[in-house]
Each structure stands twice: as C-alpha cells, then as structure tokens.
Amino acid sequence: MPLYVPPAPAPALHSVLTALGSPTAVREARTPTLRAAQGPVTPELPLALHVLDHITPEGLSATRLTGWRFVIRAGDRPVAAADTVLTPDGWAFSHFFEGPYVPSTERALQQAEALLQPYQPRLLSVPGLYMLTLWLHGDPTADPAEGHPEATDLLVPLAPAPPGIRAHRPHRVSELLPVLTHRATPVPLLGSPA
Template sequence: MPLRIHPAPAAAERSVRAALHPATAHSPHPLHENRTALAPALPLPVHRLSPVSSPDDSLHARLTGWRFLLERGGKAVGAAETMLTADGWTFSHFLEGPYVSSSERAVRRAESLSATYQPRLLSLPERYMLTLWLHADAAADPAAGSPGPDDLLVPLAPAPPGIAADTAIGTDELVALLTTRLAPA
C-alpha cells in the first residue's frame, strides 16, 4: 500500500523555496551551486524523542520541524529543514550526508509494505540516531503523537552500534534495544 504523505505547512515549504533562491546564497557550499535546479520533495515532519531510560518509560515525541529532500534531476542530493518560531515556520538549514540517501531508500522500501503508514522522521539525539517513523494512524495530524505499539521504526544508516540500519522494527523492540544494549556501562 502507498504511504500517506501529508503536505507540509505552506509557510514551511515557502521558506525552503526562498532559501533556494540565488539571492539568499550565503556560502560557496556545494549544495548551493545551481540551487534553482533543486526541488523540495518528500516533506516529512521531524519529531524529537524524549530520552528513554527504561523499557517501562512512555514515549514522548514533539514536532521540531519539517524536512524536505532536495532533488536535482529526480535524485535526492540534499535536504532542507525548517523550524517553528514565534513568527511561524522558517528555514533552518541545509543537510547533506548519509541520512539523505538513507531516508529516501527507507521511504521507497516502506511503500511496498502491505499496510498504509504515515511517514515521519524521529530523532533520538542522545543516541545520535534518526529513524523513519511509520505511524500506523495514516490519517493522524502529522504534528501530533508519539510512537505507539502499532508503529514501525526504521533506523537510518548510519545507526548506532547494536541497531540494524534499514530494518523495520516495532517500537517496543527499539525501546528494549535503547534501554539494554545501548545503556551506558
């Protein structure tokens, strides 16, 4: 079944398009070359997971931004992230690196799953980890909610030691891994 990708807030997308405009170039960064040829695609809400210290902890995530893959010639070559400020959605930063291709790959694989999910990104900064969060309630508000028992999480490459990248696992299984195998000594 296809994924149910919700549109990003219009202001978030406008801020990315404005950042891609040549007049806003701030540095000779490679991603900034020929930025008008870049197109924002695949908007995903980015949620940050509160630290988890025990398998019994309830999971709490909060929306921190929207990430757009940046495509050139149909291929993802970077990403742009927005954040919510007191004045509304604003461009935050450009990204490159392994999470760009890993995100694209994970979404394409998730499209072949038998159930319909809402794709999101879930950041676990304390573990230097990013996952594709496949939310089981495809009609849910993409800005709300926390990972639940029916959701799947796909750790993106590179994943921390002890976590298999690019493999969908249940929320409970990931929490167990985070609280046992990755617990500080």
C-alpha cells in the first residue's frame, strides 16, 4: 500500500531550494557526493523529523517536531539530505549531510511501501541512544507536526542501529519502547569502591 508522504511547509522547501541554488552553500557543505553531483539535484521525500525527548520509567514518551528532512537526488540516486529548522522567523535551511542514514532511510521507505496498511512516514530521533528510526504513523492523514508514537505505530531502526537492535526490522512501538526504556534508563551506582 502506498505511503502517504505529506508535503513539507512551503517555506521549508523553499529554503532547501534556495540553498541548492547557492554555489556557496553547496560548495561549503561537507557532502562530497553532493558537490560532485552532475546535472540537476532535487529535494524529495520530505519527512517530519521528531525527537524523542525522554522516556519515563512507565514507558511514556514525549516527542517534538524539530525540522523537516529532504532526500536530495541527482537523477535516480540519493546523494545527500537537507535539514530545515523552525526559527522565530519561520522555517530555515539548516545543513546538508550525507552518510549511512541517507540510503538507510530510502531502504526503509521501500520496505514500508510493501506493507498492507497505509502509514504516514516520519523520522524519530532518539538522541540518548544515538538512534534514528523511520516512524510509520498509523493515521496517514494526521498533521505530521503533531502527535506522538502510538502503541500500534511501527518504528524501523535505521542503520547504523545501536548494538542489539537490528536495523530495518519493523517493530510496533509497544514492543520497541520497553527496550528503549531499558536502554535509556541510567543504571544506579552501588557505591564507590573502597
């Protein structure tokens, strides 16, 4: 079933298009693949980027929208990604980057296309575990800037995933959240050595 990828806010897209049109922004980016791209490059697949601020011992989570991420394509291949952030003046270009999360995101989106249920794809970052997931929200018509992971939503860890968590394996939030809770909970110190 096709994924429903909602459009990014127009100013976010405009800021990325402006940056792509700026020789300075592209030349100064730490993205050799983007700098070497031949022909036109286009921003595609806008995904709302949420951050999982904290996980409580009860497993409840708080998320917040921190930006929109676009895959930058040259022809038929992804060469980089671009992030935007919300500023007091509106959406603004943040930076270009490349690395393993770019092809991993594309792979996870291709996997999600094969699922029977419709989903709205988002990204969910778990900074405390250095983890990024494709968040497949069960309500494809929801506002992509709102909400939190529902128990029946799917999370697909992107590569590289933390040790012990397999990349590209979809997990229901209700299954993965306890693992993340355990990993994110600090271990109490039993005392200092004598």
